[in-house]
Amino acid sequence: MRKVALAVMLPLLIGASEAADAPAFTVKACTGARLGPALEPVKRLFADHAETRAVLIVADGCPALKAYAPGYSDYNRFISWSMAKSVTAILVGELVADGRLQLDAPAPIAEWHGVGDPRAAITLRQLLNMSSGLQHIEVGNPIEASDTNQTLFVADTEAMAAAAIGHRLEARPGSRFNYSSLTSIILAEIITRTLTDSRDPRTRAQIYTAFARERLFRPAGVRNAVLEYDGAGTQIGGSLMHMTLDDWGRIGGLLLDGRGADGAQVIAPEWLAFMKTPSPTNAQYGGHIWLNRPGIGRAALFFGKGPASAVGMNGHLGQLVIASPDSGQGRGVVIVRLGNTPNMRNPAMMQTLGDVTAAFDRGRR
Incomplete structure (x- = not known):
């Protein structure tokens, strides 16, 4: 298992491993024990899946867990x-x-x-x-x-x-x-x-x-x-933007209810509803966003784990922002995973992300 540095905002240590090469988890106290079931699948994201570089969990508006592999930090922008x-x-x-x-x-x-x-x-x-x-x-x-x-x-x-x-x-x-x-x-x-x-x-x-x-x-x-832009000044809107881990989490927060962290409406409710409405030609895709539903071909998210209302921004080599409005205890849960995982290994990684999401099921005790 590669050593993973995990840094979060309040020093509530829950389960620092005895092994020198194991990840040490620090979480923010506002989530309490609710983060507990998610810790094991988060560890697997780093242990089992090629080159996970960063993970962020924002639960009910609380930045509950932030994790970086060695060499990555808040100073990196991720593609x-x-x-x-x-x-x-x-x-x-x-x-x-x-x-x-x-x-x-x-x-x-x-x-x-x-x-x-x-x-x-x-x-x-x-x-x-x-x-x-x-x-x-x-x-x-x-x-x-x-x-x-x-x-x-x-x-x-x-x-x-x-x-x-x-x-x-x-x-x-x-x-x-x-x-x-x-x-x-x-x-x-x-x-x-x-x-x-x-x-x-x-x-x-x-x-x-x-x-x-x-x-x-x-x-x-x-x-x-x-x-990023091409030579004609057109933004390469299908592939090439760069943000920090926290900023990808902020975009994910918008996908819960269209509101920023301060409560201001950023995405109009009717537009967010359109984005989350299944396309007539593929029920697992909406308005340029993936849905946690069955559809054409292999599921893009993790249908059968976590709520059907979960949506995802899904990028090449395992770039993922999951927004699940019906997870957690209030506003919902955002999970960001960034890395460099070959596409053939993405289905297994997606199932692990499904386990992370399911850990915040409101019916879970």
């Missing part, structure tokens, strides 16, 4: 990978709340609205539900042949949104689920075009960053977010 998709969806919701975008109107992508172009029928809702009908290959065979890898890292880094928008339709919009990072880049481009007519990459990136800070990060208490 989002696909957790960024949910952040992008929250920002889309801000523009919907402002009346500047409409969920069921055709997506405002001028390139799709030429005479006879069937892509003109694609709605914002379908993009958010990953059911646009566009031909996007998320994981290719070989892997480097995937549209996602080619766009993010090889051929289209200067203009990712243009590449994503240019794909043809392969299915009727709204008829088929197709998980796609390029879809999220299109949504980030829609945000940018709604905010500015500028084509200057620097201007576009600055305006997007300012909007994200003003409407999401500042009211949520997020202090250290870094957003």
